[in-house]
Amino acid sequence: xxxxxxxxxxxxxxxxxxxxxxxxxxxxxxxxxxxxxxxxxxxxxxxxxxxxxxxxxxxxxxxxxxxxxxxxxxxxxxxxxxxxxxxxxxxxxxxxxxxxxxxxxxxxxxxxxxxxxxxxxxxxxxxxxxxxxxxxxxxxxxxxxxxxxxxxxxxxxxxxxxxxxxxxxxxxxxxxxxxxxxxxxxxxxxxxxxxxxxxxxxxxxxxxxxxxxxxxxxxxxxxxxxxxxxxxxxxxxxxxxxxxxxxxxxxxxxxxxxxxxxxxxxxxxxxxxxxxxxxxxxxxxxxxxxxxxxxxxxxxxxxxxxxxxxxxxxxxxxxxxxxxxxxxxxxxxxxxxxxxxxxxxxxxxxxxxxxxxxxxxxxxxxxxxxxxxxxxxxxxxxxxxxxxxxxxxxxxxxxxxxxxxxxxxxxxxxxxxxxxxxxxxxxxxxxxxxxxxxxxxxxxxxxxxxxxxxxxxxxxxxxxxxxxxxxxxxxxxxxxxxxxx
Amino acid sequence: xxxxxxxxxxxxxxxxxxxxxxxxxxxxxxxxxxxxxxxxxxxxx
Ligand SMILES: Cc1cc2nc3c(=O)[nH]c(=O)nc-3n(C[C@H](O)[C@H](O)[C@H](O)COP(=O)(O)OP(=O)(O)OC[C@H]3O[C@@H](n4cnc5c(N)ncnc54)[C@H](O)[C@@H]3O)c2cc1C
Numbered sequence: 121x122x123x124x125x126x127x128x129x130x131x132x133x134x135x136x137x138x139x140x141x142x143x144x145x146x147x148x149x150x151x152x153x154x155x156x157x158x159x160x161x162x163x164x165x166x167x168x169x170x171x172x173x174x175x176x177x178x179x180x181x182x183x184x185x186x187x188x189x190x191x192x193x194x195x196x197x198x199x200x201x202x203x204x205x206x207x208x209x210x211x212x213x214x215x216x217x218x219x220x221x222x223x224x225x226x227x228x229x230x231x232x233x234x235x236x237x238x239x240x241x242x243x244x245x246x247x248x249x250x251x252x253x254x255x256x257x258x259x260x261x262x263x264x265x266x267x268x269x270x271x272x273x274x275x276x277x278x279x280x281x282x283x284x285x286x287x288x289x290x291x292x293x294x295x296x297x298x299x300x301x302x303x304x305x306x307x308x309x310x311x312x313x314x315x316x317x318x319x320x321x322x323x324x325x326x327x328x329x330x331x332x333x334x335x336x337x338x339x340x341x342x343x344x345x346x347x348x349x350x351x352x353x354x355x356x357x358x359x360x361x362x363x364x365x366x367x368x369x370x371x372x373x374x375x376x377x378x379x380x381x382x383x384x385x386x387x388x389x390x391x392x393x394x395x396x397x398x399x400x401x402x403x404x405x406x407x408x409x410x411x412x413x414x415x416x417x418x419x420x421x422x423x424x425x426x427x428x429x430x431x432x433x434x435x436x437x438x439x440x441x442x443x444x445x446x447x448x449x450x451x452x453x454x455x456x457x458x459x460x461x462x463x464x465x466x467x468x469x470x471x472x473x474x475x476x477x478x479x480x481x482x483x484x485x486x487x488x489x490x491x492x493x494x495x496x497x498x499x500x501x502x503x504x505x506x507x508x509x510x511x512x513x514x515x516x517x518x519x520x521x522x523x524x525x526x527x528x529x530x531x532x533x534x535x536x537x538x539x540x541x542x543x544x545x546x547x548x549x550x551x552x553x554x555x556x557x558x559x560x561x562x563x564x565x566x567x568x569x570x571x572x573x574x575x576x577x578x579x580x581x582x583x584x585x586x587x588x589x590x591x592x593x594x595x596x597x598x599x600x601x602x603x604x605x
Numbered sequence: 606x607x608x609x610x611x612x613x614x615x616x617x618x619x620x621x622x623x624x625x626x627x628x629x630x631x632x633x634x635x636x637x638x639x640x641x642x643x644x645x646x647x648x649x650x
Contacts, residue, residue, distance in 0.1 A: 365627075366606035451645040495639055522645035529638040541621060547631055549638050554647070570638045575610075576618035578627035585632070604640035 122148045122512050125214060127198045127234035129154035131162070131494050132465025132501035133238030135605060139188045139505040141191050148512065151192035153230055153370060157181055159594055160264050163494060164587050168267035168307045169401070170314045171275055174537040175264035178587075179236045189596055191494050194230065194509045198239065198409075201425055202229070203458040204416040212460070236510050237430050237463040238501060241406030250378035251294045251404060257381045258294070258400040261307055270401055274311065277399050281320035285578065287398040290383060292329035293450060294402030296374030297490040299339045302329055304403050305358070305546075306534040312365050312402075312539030315542070321366075328362065328369040329402075331486050333478055335359055338532070339488035341475045342410055343550055344564040347570040354548070357573050359437075361536070361546065370395065372478065373400060390481025406466065406489060411514055424455075430463035431455055434471040441476050446526030446556040446565075448472065452505050452519045459517065462508070464500035473578070476552055494532045496553060498605030499523050505511060526554040530572055533583045536575070545579020548572070 124140055125508045126133045129152050135572035140150045151546040158179040167173035186193040196216040203212045211575035218226050243262050245251050253260040277287055291308040293301060308328055315321040328335075336342050336354030343354045361367055382404070383395045408428040415421045425431060432455060435448040448471040455461040463469075503521040510518035529551035536544040549572055555565020564572075593603040609617070617623055 262622065272611065360609045363607045364609040446646045499643060523643040524646045526644035526646045529641065531635045531639050533635075542619075547635070549635055551638055572634075574627070574631060576627060577621065577624040578631055581624070581628050582631055582635070594607065604636065 122233040123231065124148065124150050124152070124234045124508060125230055126236040126238055127214065128238035128240055128467070129156060130238065130240045130465065130497075132240070132467070132497040133152070133236065134159055134594055135498045135501040136236050136238060136464065136505040137186075137191050138189075139502055139601070140509065141189055143505075143509045144512065146190060149189075149192060151230065152182070152186060152196065152197050153194045153198060153214065153216050154182070155197040157183065157195055157220070161587060161591050161594065162262070163583075165261045165264055165267040166303065166310055166535055166593065167538055169259075169261040169270040169274070169307060170266055170310045170538065171271040171341050172314075174358045175268055178264060178591070180539070180591070185595060194218065194228070197229070198411065201411060201413040201472065201564045202416075203413065203425070203461060206414070206416055206418060212458070215597045218445065224447040227461035233460060234511075235461045236463065236501070236504055236508075238465050238466045239409055242409045243512075244405045244407040247405045247407065248375060248402075250296050251375075251402060257398060258378050258383075258402055261303065261401060262403065268307045274399055278315070278318050278320055281315075281323040282318070282558060285323065287324045288396060289324055289326045290329055290395055290397035290400040290402070291326070291413075292373075292402060293331050293488070294378070294484045295405035296331055296386075296484055297489050298331055298402045298403050298405045299491045300406070301338050301488060302491065302493065302532050302534060303334055304328075304330070304401065305338075306536070307401055308367060308546075309361070309365070309534070309536035309546070310538060313365060317542075326367045326369055327395065327397075329375065329385065330369075330371055331374055331488050332371050334371060334389070335362065337475055337488060339473070339475055339491040340550065340553065341555060342564075343566055343571055344568065345548065345566075346568050347574070351568065352573075354573070361575070369510060372486055374480065374484055378402070383593070386480055386484055386486075387483065388478055388480050388486055424457040425461070427469040429469035430461075430467050431457070432463050432468045434469065436469070436471055446474060446524065446552070446554050446558070449524045449526045449554050450524040451524045452507060453500055454519065462504040464504045490524075490554075493530055493532060495605060496525055496528060499528060502605050513536060520597060524554070524560070526552050526556050528553055533579055533586060535580060535583045537580065539580070541577070543577055543580030544575065545577070545581075545583050547579040547582060
């Protein structure tokens with residue numbers, strides 16, 4: 121009998137748990153440890169943040185589903201890792217603390233044979249002074265509660281605009297090293313669309329602020345893509361959309377402080393500037409959770425497991441941008457020191473960014489961190505689950521399933537406005553996610569046929585279809601496993 | 606505001622019939638790209 125413990129019930133943790141449960145007999149235990157009671161389909165938070173979808177539509181409670189499917193569930197948070205056990209417990213374990221119920225505050229040693237760390241990112245609001253969701257007129261859409269608050273504030277501003285108030289809206293990234301520009305991009309387009317619907321578009325000045333060197337970088341060094349019969353750069357595509365919608369932009373900006381209605385930032389020229397606003401939505405930087413790890417004698421071995429995020433089979437050697445290779449990126453998400461520990465999704469430490477690093481004249485590193493969107497999070501979780509299943513079934517380590525972000529495609533279906541007939545979406549796919557300059561030297565590291573952009577109503581329908589399909593899949597309804605990650 | 610998307614382009618982007626076929630086309634294309642496989646990048650040693 122094997123016991124597989126999964127930390128986190130987000131996209132990657134839930135995908136791993138559901139595949140493990142489906143393919144392993146009931147002799148084997150699958151246990152999820154996560155502080156959240158609900159599963160949330162994060163990509164639809166964008167629509168919660170513009171009041172077009174209720175947060176109840178993007179979430180469901182995990183406990184009843186896990187009970188029905190035979191997946192153990194502890195509503196607790198992992199605190200520290202003991203991959204060799206300790207003097208009293210010979211099995212490896214994760215020290216976890218319950219967050220609700222009678223056991224709230226109590227700690228438990230959750231032992232395992234295999235551990236999947238799918239704890240995603242810590243939303244590092246503290247990394248930017250004054251960036252606190254719901255304070256200083258700045259909001260977030262990273263969770264459904266944040267998105268609910270964002271909509272309350274935006275709605276209040278819309279009502280003021282209807283009474284004649286002119287407003288400034290600022291959307292983008294809130295730190296020199298934020299990622300997830302795609303989510304902010306979706307949100308700015310949706311907000312702009314909603315202002316039209318409420319007949320107040322002419323009352324608002326909308327500005328994009330981001331740490332990207334150029335528009336359309338998306339933390340992926342931008343991309344060359346096919347658009348209809350043309351080949352264009354992602355910055356040209358995004359510029360076209362922003363200009364057409366009257367959205368201004370500030371790029372290469374490291375937001376470093378937020379005061380009531382004022383964002384302070386430094387740009388790549390080393391200038392310190394401010395931008396005022398009546399409503400802002402700024403994505404924070406993502407960091408690791410600050411977990412500690414100990415060996416059986418309780419010596420600190422955190423550096424064997426973590427480098428901020430969890431160390432996996434990536435090449436972490438420090439090297440200049442020109443020497444970066446697609447081979448630096450992990451393939452199996454296995455920790456090299458403790459081979460029964462894996463970290464898919466956002467939980468793994470990337471070898472470096474994907475975008476070219478850029479330093480301001482004052483020496484501030486203003487480089488988007490590499491994104492790990494829903495699709496790669498799901499794909500990497502599934503391949504980790506499959507390797508564990510094979511290892512258990514074969515009685516020896518099996519790492520046949522591989523999935524490097526340098527050999528994997530991703531689709532970013534960015535909603536650009538909600539509405540069955542009036543909606544819009546910007547569909548962008550990239551293959552591979554991390555550019556492979558050896559394979560595709562003439563097309564900026566990507567396969568042009570598989571890297572394309574498209575704008576139109578169909579994009580909105582696609583995003584909506586994905587919303588329903590992925591919630592169906594997450595609820596493990598009949599034949600859920602036929603829907604790809 | 607600079608009109609960067611022409612009236613004709615906009616018509617194509619919003620026409621539900623054209624977009625219905627686009628939806629089918631994009632769904633298949635995206636499925637092909639994303640679910641079409643993934644793998645390693647390093648040679649086995
Ligand atoms: C607003 C927004 C919109 C987005 N839109 C898209 C999109 O359109 N398409 C797309 O592909 N991607 C999108 N993304 C990205 C996508 O949501 C992420 O890639 C994905 O959620 C990452 O999955 P994950 O499981 O690694 O992390 P998460 O989903 O963050 O899950 C982490 C889990 O770990 C749990 N956890 C945290 N701490 C602990 C602890 N100490 N112990 C145990 N568990 C813990 C959390 O509660 C959570 O359940 C969007 C992201 C945002 C913020």
